[in-house]
Amino acid sequence: MNKFILFLVTLIFSASVLAHGPTPQKVQESVTVNVSPEKAWELVKDFGAISTWLSSAKVTKIEKRGEDTYRIITLESGDKLDEKLRSTDEDLKKxxxxxxxxxxxxxxxxxxxxxxxxxxxxxxxxxxTARFYRVYKLNPPIPEGQDDATAKAAVQGFVDSGLAGLKKVLESK
Incomplete structure (x- = not known):
């Protein structure tokens, strides 16, 4: 009887280990620009200015929804992103x-x-720094294009392009 209970407990814990879902992903990159932190911060904190430095962002519109600020980005593909401003910290420049x-x-x-x-x-x-998940939230098999690698590559592209754009815009002023 004790061996049977031990077997069941082992089986339950083994199954729960396999049922964890997707792993959080992270992309973190930085760029050095030849301008003062104050000048760089003025552009970075301007939530509506992303289309001036992110090449895939063609148009940006700012909307207030109650107390919250949103930017609606129209991408060069025609797709739109709704982004919500969570916070701006002047002291940390974040x-x-x-x-x-x-x-x-x-x-x-x-x-x-x-x-x-x-x-x-x-x-x-x-x-x-960006944190995100793949689109497919269940365990394998994962449909093509909804996997961790696809998600990470897309975010890496946004981040790399954005930082390069920031450097170009800031250093050309």
Whole structure:
């Protein structure tokens, strides 16, 4: 009887280990720009200015919904993203937001950017951190295009393009 109970307990715990769902993903990159942190922060914190530095963002519209601020980004593909501003911290030079709706190969996207001083007064480091999940929330088999690799590649593309765009725009002013 004791061996049977031990077998059942082992079986239950083994099954729960396999039923964990998707693993959270993270992309974190940074770029050094040759402008002061104050100048870099002015552009980064402007929630409506993303279409000036993210190449895939063609049009940005800001909307107030109650107390919340949203930006609706029209991508070059024609798809739209709804993003909600979570917070802006002037002291830390940090902005946080989330994607609430959009046709993208990832879900539960939350991100933040921080601007910090570089090695001198006219140098800044801009860090972009994004956390998200793949679209398919169940266990394998995972449909093509809804896997971790697809989600990570898409977010990595946004982050890399965005940081390159920020550097280009900031250093050309």
């Amino acid at each position: 902005i946080r937001w989330e994607i609430t709706k959009g046709n993208v190969p990832f879900t539960d996207f939350n991100a933040y950017m921080i601007v910090s001083k570089g090695s001198n007064d006219n140098e800044s480091v801009i860090q972009w």
